Amino acid sequence: MTITLTAARTIIRTAMEHGAEAGMKPLSVVVLDAGGHVIAFERGDGASPGRFDIARGKAYAAVMMGMTGSALRHRAEAQGYFVQAMNGLFDGRFVPVPGGVLVRDGSGAVIGAVGVTGDTSENDAAAALAGIEAAGLTGEG
Amino acid sequence: MTITLTAARTIIRTAMEHGAEAGMKPLSVVVLDAGGHVIAFERGDGASPGRFDIARGKAYAAVMMGMTGSALRHRAEAQGYFVQAMNGLFDGRFVPVPGGVLVRDGSGAVIGAVGVTGDTSENDAAAALAGIEAAGLTGEG
Amino acid sequence: MTITLTAARTIIRTAMEHGAEAGMKPLSVVVLDAGGHVIAFERGDGASPGRFDIARGKAYAAVMMGMTGSALRHRAEAQGYFVQAMNGLFDGRFVPVPGGVLVRDGSGAVIGAVGVTGDTSENDAAAALAGIEAAGLTGEG
Amino acid sequence: MTITLTAARTIIRTAMEHGAEAGMKPLSVVVLDAGGHVIAFERGDGASPGRFDIARGKAYAAVMMGMTGSALRHRAEAQGYFVQAMNGLFDGRFVPVPGGVLVRDGSGAVIGAVGVTGDTSENDAAAALAGIEAAGLTGEG
Numbered sequence: 001m002t003i004t005l006t007a008a009r010t011i012i013r014t015a016m017e018h019g020a021e022a023g024m025k026p027l028s029v030v031v032l033d034a035g036g037h038v039i040a041f042e043r044g045d046g047a048s049p050g051r052f053d054i055a056r057g058k059a060y061a062a063v064m065m066g067m068t069g070s071a072l073r074h075r076a077e078a079q080g081y082f083v084q085a086m087n088g089l090f091d092g093r094f095v096p097v098p099g100g101v102l103v104r105d106g107s108g109a110v111i112g113a114v115g116v117t118g119d120t121s122e123n124d125a126a127a128a129l130a131g132i133e134a135a136g137l138t139g140e141g
Numbered sequence: 142m143t144i145t146l147t148a149a150r151t152i153i154r155t156a157m158e159h160g161a162e163a164g165m166k167p168l169s170v171v172v173l174d175a176g177g178h179v180i181a182f183e184r185g186d187g188a189s190p191g192r193f194d195i196a197r198g199k200a201y202a203a204v205m206m207g208m209t210g211s212a213l214r215h216r217a218e219a220q221g222y223f224v225q226a227m228n229g230l231f232d233g234r235f236v237p238v239p240g241g242v243l244v245r246d247g248s249g250a251v252i253g254a255v256g257v258t259g260d261t262s263e264n265d266a267a268a269a270l271a272g273i274e275a276a277g278l279t280g281e282g
Numbered sequence: 283m284t285i286t287l288t289a290a291r292t293i294i295r296t297a298m299e300h301g302a303e304a305g306m307k308p309l310s311v312v313v314l315d316a317g318g319h320v321i322a323f324e325r326g327d328g329a330s331p332g333r334f335d336i337a338r339g340k341a342y343a344a345v346m347m348g349m350t351g352s353a354l355r356h357r358a359e360a361q362g363y364f365v366q367a368m369n370g371l372f373d374g375r376f377v378p379v380p381g382g383v384l385v386r387d388g389s390g391a392v393i394g395a396v397g398v399t400g401d402t403s404e405n406d407a408a409a410a411l412a413g414i415e416a417a418g419l420t421g422e423g
Numbered sequence: 424m425t426i427t428l429t430a431a432r433t434i435i436r437t438a439m440e441h442g443a444e445a446g447m448k449p450l451s452v453v454v455l456d457a458g459g460h461v462i463a464f465e466r467g468d469g470a471s472p473g474r475f476d477i478a479r480g481k482a483y484a485a486v487m488m489g490m491t492g493s494a495l496r497h498r499a500e501a502q503g504y505f506v507q508a509m510n511g512l513f514d515g516r517f518v519p520v521p522g523g524v525l526v527r528d529g530s531g532a533v534i535g536a537v538g539v540t541g542d543t544s545e546n547d548a549a550a551a552l553a554g555i556e557a558a559g560l561t562g563e564g
Contacts, residue, residue: 005186037190041182045146048348048392049178049317053371076363083363092370096363176317176472207471222499222506222519229515230476232373251471287468319472323464327428331460 001105003112007135008040015131024119030055033112036063051117058100059115060093068141069100099124101141103132142246144253148276149181156257156272165260171196174253177204192258199241200256201234209282210241240265242282244273283387285394289417290322297398297413306401312337315394318345333399340382341397342375350423351382381406383423385414424528426535430558431463438539438554447542453478456535459486474540481523482538483516491564492523522547524564526555
């Protein structure tokens with residue numbers, strides 16, 4: 001199973017609406033496939049220009065490691081050299097904080113990841129989960 | 142003047158619809174701001190995973206050089222080493238073919254670029270121009 | 283709104299004069315546009331050769347994240363791995379200390395950033411703010 | 424002998440004025456020291472955002488090889504693989520075309536290089552030479 005463009009649009013729109021309704025700063029949202037490649041991305045008006053890189057770095061780290069942003073942050077805090085090693089390995093596309101959320105299908109298989117950035121890491125993750133749920137998929141942040 | 146997210150959505154949707162109506166292969170479309178940073182991107186279902194990089198490389202080359210994809214291809218064909226030099230300079234994000242289209246505001250200033258990939262370069266450029274026109278902006282491909 | 287070359291010259295000259303009058307070490311000053319691209323740079327006589335990279339790294343981090351050098355330093359001190367992750371993401375152009383100052387227009391939109399290096403981080407930031415004010419713009423350091 | 428900031432300012436202003444008087448497109452001008460490090464740079468209003476990279480790439484190639492942009496272009500045309508090899512060696516900062524001009528002191532020693540971009544390569548080189556001459560130095564393009 002793969003994430004269709006229609007599903008990716010639903011994820012992005014819902015995550016952005018979730019953020020606006022909750023009074024968050026402008027969000028930027030990326031949807032990656034199971035290989036870490038971009039399906040869709042949108043940057044909210046007023047967000048800083050580096051937001052694509054940050055959103056993708058969160059989602060890319062999650063999907064390439066098969067770990068959530070929360071788990072990656074825990075490991076980054078416990079092992080300082082871990083982030084350095086992963087950065088070298090994945091050519092810099094590695095941001096180990098919440099807001100990188102795995103997407104699973106009904107059987108539990110990882111079919112992609114969503115990356116959200118713009119507000120606090122915890123709020124970013126909540127917006128991602130709202131979007132994934134609206135698309136009928138299961139998120140793990 | 143900047144390209145809003147609403148305008149970027151119009152550009153992407155119209156370009157994709159243009160391609161579908163004309164019987165083109167699935168298109169992928171990116172919209173960059175005047176600094177070459179991603180505002181929005183969508184990859185059509187069935188398109189290969191490298192399409193984000195190709196679409197961005199077309200638009201990035203156009204906006205960073207201030208030249209259209211057509212002009213860049215002309216120069217690439219005349220000076221073989223030109224592409225190599227630009228690839229090094231712009232870290233590989235440089236695809237000098239049609240489908241990289243400059244976006245101008247009413248005063249003629251470059252406010253971003255659109256990159257389309259999936260069909261022939263000429264068809265890609267036509268889809269980009271259709272999208273830019275639908276957003277009330279001026280494209281130069 | 284964009285920072286003109288005339289405004290950039292005013293920023294750089296004023297920042298350097300501010301430093302000389304206050305007895306600071308030779309300063310180096312860069313002005314970046316809203317996409318992080320260089321508009322102008324000058325390195326004071328006697329400054330070390332790496333100063334362009336440091337000045338740009340300060341300003342680039344600020345503009346790409348939409349955060350001041352002061353805020354970035356605070357986060358760097360709180361989360362050690364944050365700097366590593368951002369360094370990978372932005373290809374090493376990331377120096378999270380004061381002296382990276384956002385430039386805003388009258389509406390509050392970020393239109394670029396100034397990076398100053400050469401003296402203490404706090405003095406660097408003060409010189410940047412003096413330059414930005416002299417150009418009739420608003421700095422946030 | 425080194426290029427002072429005062430001399431660099433003279434080079435840049437004169438090169439830009441030369442271009443404006445000759446009806447050239449907006450120029451961007453960089454001055455590098457003998458180690459290839461940036462002393463000063465200015466980008467003309469209306470020039471595309473990639474102009475810093477191009478200007479530096481021209482001057483960097485000249486100073487690192489001790490060859491003029493004209494000589495480098497000749498070699499690039501004769502040996503296609505040459506540009507690829509140099510790009511790898513110098514991390515992409517290598518643009519082998521006229522507009523990269525060596526700066527020599529009275530004894531003939533290379534003390535830096537000037538890079539100009541914006542118009543034709545030959546016009547870029549002429550503007551660089553005008554600037555270097557105005558600063559009382561000797562240019563070789």
